[in-house]
Amino acid sequence: MTLRDDQIERYSRQIMLPHVGGKGQAKLLDGKVLIIGAGGLGSPISLYLAAAGVGKIGIVDSDKVELNNLQRQIVHSTANVGKAKVESAKERLTGLNTDIEVVSYNTRVSSGNILDIIKEYDIVVDGSDNFPTRYLMNDACVLSKKPLSHGGIFRFDGQAMTILPGESACYRCLFPEPPPPGLVPSCQEGGILGAVAGVIGVIQANEVLKYILGIGDLLAGRLLVFNALESSFRTVKVRKNPKCPVCGENPTVTKLIDYQEFCSLRKKKG
Amino acid sequence: MAIKVRIPAPLQKLTQEKAEVEVRGKSVKELIEDLEKNFPGIKDRICDDTGKIRKFINIYVNEEDIRFLQQEATALKDGDEVSIIPAIAGGVK
Numbered sequence: 568m569t570l571r572d573d574q575i576e577r578y579s580r581q582i583m584l585p586h587v588g589g590k591g592q593a594k595l596l597d598g599k600v601l602i603i604g605a606g607g608l609g610s611p612i613s614l615y616l617a618a619a620g621v622g623k624i625g626i627v628d629s630d631k632v633e634l635n636n637l638q639r640q641i642v643h644s645t646a647n648v649g650k651a652k653v654e655s656a657k658e659r660l661t662g663l664n665t666d667i668e669v670v671s672y673n674t675r676v677s678s679g680n681i682l683d684i685i686k687e688y689d690i691v692v693d694g695s696d697n698f699p700t701r702y703l704m705n706d707a708c709v710l711s712k713k714p715l716s717h718g719g720i721f722r723f724d725g726q727a728m729t730i731l732p733g734e735s736a737c738y739r740c741l742f743p744e745p746p747p748p749g750l751v752p753s754c755q756e757g758g759i760l761g762a763v764a765g766v767i768g769v770i771q772a773n774e775v776l777k778y779i780l781g782i783g784d785l786l787a788g789r790l791l792v793f794n795a796l797e798s799s800f801r802t803v804k805v806r807k808n809p810k811c812p813v814c815g816e817n818p819t820v821t822k823l824i825d826y827q828e829f830c831s832l833r834k835k836k837g
Numbered sequence: 838m839a840i841k842v843r844i845p846a847p848l849q850k851l852t853q854e855k856a857e858v859e860v861r862g863k864s865v866k867e868l869i870e871d872l873e874k875n876f877p878g879i880k881d882r883i884c885d886d887t888g889k890i891r892k893f894i895n896i897y898v899n900e901e902d903i904r905f906l907q908q909e910a911t912a913l914k915d916g917d918e919v920s921i922i923p924a925i926a927g928g929v930k
């Protein structure tokens with residue numbers, strides 16, 4: 568791939584990095600990334616990937632933009648309240664970078680559609696806000712050997728990990744099963760500062776860029792734990808668990824599971 | 838001996854919103870008992886009815902997951918740092 572003059576100009580500040588160069592930029596333009604969720608995490612993830620020139624970005628979300636989203640979901644704008652999140656995101660991302668293709672999926676991922684959707688992408692990014700989607704995504708990525716960047720936030724805590732199926736631990740190696748309803752804090756107890764979502768989302772975007780470029784050390788086999796009140800980052804080791812229900816020696820999860828929604832408030836409010 | 842324990846956001850209600858507390862114990866099991874003594878109700882959140890650590894919560898001694906050490910019997914020494922890390926759901930609707 569030969570870069571056009573406007574591409575060389577647009578991406579000059581990353582092309583000048585010895586880790587990127589023209590070759591790296593070509594890899595990014597060739598890259599195909601699927602982001603599940605166009606919310607607090609999906610916003611910074613998609614903005615940075617689009618700006619960096621990731622050639623094809625898929626975004627999955629079934630919600631509409633609400634006024635109370637805008638405090639953290641920075642890909643959307645006030646004018647787009649009421650509009651489908653994926654359409655709103657597509658508008659902003661293609662406005663930011665005319666050089667890329669944005670594919671919108673105005674749907675909720677399920678056991679029925681997820682394998683089909685992730686098939687044509689190089690890496691999947693978890694920007695979801697609930698356990699059923701998170702476990703579904705993990706299992707689908709492990710079963711189809713797709714790398715997955717995981718991110719989660721709760722109040723002032725954040726977590727991120729990169730999963731390379733077959734090579735590094737998956738989300739179920741870390742937490743074998745989702746918590747049963749009632750044992751996790753309800754949505755009302757949540758609350759989040761937009762910048763906290765930003766920190767984790769940007770770490771995920773950085774992981775994706777490194778993965779495509781083939782540089783640095785990914786958060787594979789390591790869980791990054793962020794505390795926003797202390798501005799502290801810690802990492803803990805995450806080993807591949809031989810007893811993992813999906814990637815272990817005797818897997819019990821061999822097909823996809825649609826877990827029930829945990830938070831009734833979410834269903835109602837969407 | 839004093840062990841620093843990192844408390845995750847979902848459990849901080851029980852620790853007066855503190856993200857780090859100091860407790861005593863020569864093993865993870867003793868540490869959980871001491872946590873419960875200081876912050877009643879916390880054990881129930883960490884362990885199930887049979888006393889086993891719940892499947893969506895991990896405990897790390899320094900950087901290591903106790904599931905790959907001696908589980909609840911994992912020994913602790915002065916200066917160890919213990920982290921309780923639960924699965925967190927993600928964004929906020």
Ligand SMILES: [Zn+2]
Pocket residue numbers: 736737738739740741808811812813814815
């Ligand atoms: Zn696994």
